[in-house]
Amino acid sequence: DAGITQSPRHKVTETGTPVTLRCHQTENHRYMYWYRQDPGHGLRLIHYSYGVKDTDKGEVSDGYSVSRSKTEDFLLTLESATSSQTSVYFCAIRRGPSFAGELFFGEGSRLTVL
Amino acid sequence: AQRVTQPEKLLSVFKGAPVELKCNYSYSGSPELFWYVQYSRQRLQLLLRHISRESIKGFTADLNKGETSFHLKKPFAQEEDSAMYYCALMSGGTSYGKLTFGQGTILTVHP
Numbered sequence: 001d002a003g004i005t006q007s008p009r010h011k012v013t014e015t016g017t018p019v020t021l022r023c024h025q026t027e028n029h030r031y032m033y034w035y036r037q038d039p040g041h042g043l044r045l046i047h048y049s050y051g052v053k054d055t056d057k058g059e060v061s062d063g064y065s066v067s068r069s070k071t072e073d074f075l076l077t078l079e080s081a082t083s084s085q086t087s088v089y090f091c092a093i094r095r096g097p098s099f100a101g102e103l104f105f106g107e108g109s110r111l112t113v114l
Numbered sequence: 115a116q117r118v119t120q121p122e123k124l125l126s127v128f129k130g131a132p133v134e135l136k137c138n139y140s141y142s143g144s145p146e147l148f149w150y151v152q153y154s155r156q157r158l159q160l161l162l163r164h165i166s167r168e169s170i171k172g173f174t175a176d177l178n179k180g181e182t183s184f185h186l187k188k189p190f191a192q193e194e195d196s197a198m199y200y201c202a203l204m205s206g207g208t209s210y211g212k213l214t215f216g217q218g219t220i221l222t223v224h225p
Contacts, residue, residue, distance in 0.1 A: 031211060040123070042200055043158075043215040058212070090158065094211050101148050101204040101211055105158040 003027045006091050006106040014114050019078040021109050023091030025071075031094040032074040033103065034058075034066065036087040043090065049074055081113045116141040118203050120216035127191050128224050135186040135219045137175075137201030146204040147184040148213070149175055153197045161186075161199070171195070191223045 003026035013019055023032060030051050035043040035058075045058030047066040055066050063085060067075045078085055088110050092103040117140045127133050139145055149161040162170045164177040164184060175186045184201060201216040 033212075035215075040217055042118075042120075042217040043213075045212060045214070048212060059214075101146055101163055101202070101213065102160050103211075103213060107157055 004091060004093055004104060004106045006089075006109045008109060009107065010110050012112045012114065013081055015082055016080050019081050019111065019113075021076040021089055021091075021111070023074040023076070023106060025074075025093050027093070027095070028071050029093045029095055030071070032068065033092040033094075034064075034074065034076045035090045035092065036060065037090060037108070038087050046076065046089075078111075081111075083113050085111065086113045087111060116203050116205050116214050118201050118214050118216035120199075120201055120219050122219045123217065124220050124222070126222045126224060129193055130190050133188050133191040133195070133221065133223075135199050135201075135221065137184045137186065137216055139182050139184065139201075139203050141182075141203055141205065143205070145177070145179075145182075145184075147175075147177060148202045148204065149173070149184075149186050150200040150202055150215070151197050152200070158200070191221075193223045193225055196221055196223045 005024050007022045033048040034046040037043050044060045046064050049055045049068045065077045088108045090108050091106040119138045121136050147164045150158050151161045152158045173188045177184050198218050198220050200218045202213040
């Protein structure tokens with residue numbers, strides 16, 4: 001499992017509330033990613049990080065923010081959740097340049113926004 | 115901008131039949147393509163990458179730059195191949211290694 005865990009695994013929340021998803025890795029890898037998985041859209045990149053405090057936007061970043069204050073943790077925050085953010089969220093890590101394109105995924109966090 | 119298209123949302127075959135999952139891409143640079151698989155109740159995982167030209171679990175995929183395709187093939191499907199399959203394109207070079215995924219194809223292999 002490449003030492004990657006996500007929490008919470010399931011969450012139900014109401015529109016307008018803040019939500020934070022956590023991705024934790026135990027192997028000190030530099031690159032971390034947040035994707036969302038939706039039927040008909042596949043996986044879409046939300047944000048990614050290439051080091052502590054180094055983050056950048058993906059293709060569907062609106063409504064999301066991220067933080068990486070420690071190598072092992074990459075947090076995804078929905079400041080004010082909307083129903084369109086109901087999805088399964090996956091965190092992934094990459095082990096280094098020689099593993100380019102090979103991502104190791106967490107088990108996913110299923111978020112339902114009512 | 116890069117784009118990956120998997121035209122088949124669902125694909126059903128019988129055990130022992132050949133299977134082909136289609137993937138087309140658009141990208142202005144030199145593409146690096148991958149197939150990922152998600153079995154039931156398991157994590158999404160890498161199945162194969164075009165650059166290594168390997169065969170994993172009997173699956174192969176050939177990059178056709180003329181047709182901008184990277185179809186996944188297996189000559190004899192097995193029931194354990196039933197899963198969600200994603201084609202993915204890497205952009206941003208090896209520095210960032212961002213993957214753009216297709217919409218996914220659910221493969222069901224019937225006994």
